[in-house]
Amino acid sequence: MSGFIINRRRFLTVAGAAASAVTLSGCGAFDGFLSSQSPVRDVLASANSLTYRVQRMLIDADALAPEFSASEVRQGQRPNGSTDPTDADYLALKEKQFADYRMTIGGLVEKPLSFSLDELRNMPARTQVTRHDCVEGWSCIAKWTGVPLATILDEARVKPEARFVVFHCYDSMDLGLSGAVRYYESIDLIDARHPQTILAYGCNDEALRVANGAPLRVRIERQLGYKMAKYIKGIELASTLAPYGSGKGGFWEDLGYEWYAGI
């Protein structure tokens, strides 16, 4: 048997069986297990908690996301998600170039506060050229200017029981039959106090454009784009994410995306 003769029929039979198994698999054989109601889906999603814990272990709390030189800004910041909110309260603010805008901070803080855009612009600012990574797979480098979120948290004095920062937004996202819901997001206090986490009002040396989240959006440079809420209305410190949306911590999280988007 050291010589070998191809048994073409046998090979084609096996290859055909293998190919049809592959075809079946993709063709929806697994779809039922993967829907958001399936317990299999919950088991699979548990790997995301492992990823979160391992990344928090490997990444220093203050480790910086890579920053780039200004010459690497080669294009405008690519807008995605909501790009032109039509909510009445937002339109009213936009009409007056956000002169009446006030960002609030409340929830589990000693001193609830609110800030006008000018007040925010007069606070010590941070400018950083960073890469924005969309969950879809693309990346875009832009220059961002804003107030470190840590500064705002310190002024409002976060209560010890607070574990999350929740961002409430002006833009509504269409959910088809279930109507529309306001965008929201949340992060832990490690990312909230990270030196590159800023409430940005400027992008590429201009005032933040509406498509990119005017008047104010958050930058969370060690996570994906959907975490970086745009059109921020207010910030809330919370001990649990259960009361917001469907309780998963964000608009996209409620639709099945992972809460920790450092991957």
Add this chain to the structure above:
Amino acid sequence: MTIIDDIESRLTHHGDKGNVIYRHRIATRITHWTWAIALFFLLLSGLQIFNAHPELYIGKQSGFEFDNSVLSMRAMQAADGKVDGYTTIFGQSYKTTGVFGMSGPADNPSYRGFPAWATLPSYQDLATGRVIHFFFAWFFVAAFLVWFVASLISGHLRRDILPSRADIRGLPKSLSDHLRFRFHHDGRYNVLQKLAYAGVLLVIFPLIILTGITMSPGMNAAWPWLLDVFGGRQTARTIHFVCMALLVAFFLIHIFMVVAAGPLNEMRSIITGWYRTDPEKKEEHTA
């Protein structure tokens, strides 16, 4: 113990039917099947993730206002109004309707990179694709670490995977034998097998793991040097994709060779560890 002693100590003699030898240790067999299952799900969920933005670039970012694209699969409208799926590689576009860029029933086509039969779930669902991908990625990486450490300790790596100088000298003969479909089953890997397995296990597996980690914005803060090694996040994403394509090619050849070499004996050896070698007929080997 020499290699020969090691093999002979595990021999059972079966007259002229050839010998049954213990060929695959338990670590090899377990990691083989962990990879087989994990890679199946990683491939189909990876194509789902790719479909969310079916375009690859070279560099740190994706060019929307400049062109650094190397591959895309998009539906596009021709001048006559006809919509087709096109695959564009290094600026050259090819019509790939039915497979890449546009697929599904002709009266109700989907505009998507890879077709429904190649993705998990079959419909567009990036969130679920990512959940599947990151679940099986942990198993894939764990199996790699187990295999690497076990193979280093047992000597499997040095003995069976890394080609020796003698193997390299025998490369031309092995090549010509394979081209004539003349295979020798003496229980040891020939030089082409060693090169294929070394390429997959020691080059493509580490590359696909590291480029995957390079795409993580969190890990970019911890290990920024990975971005320099791979030339930016978007290049890393492209390398990740190329590694996937190479693994698919390896899989096809792997299955072909298993079928060609005797699927029952091969399957038995990767499940139970025991493999039947060819009977000793030295003169045929040199014919």
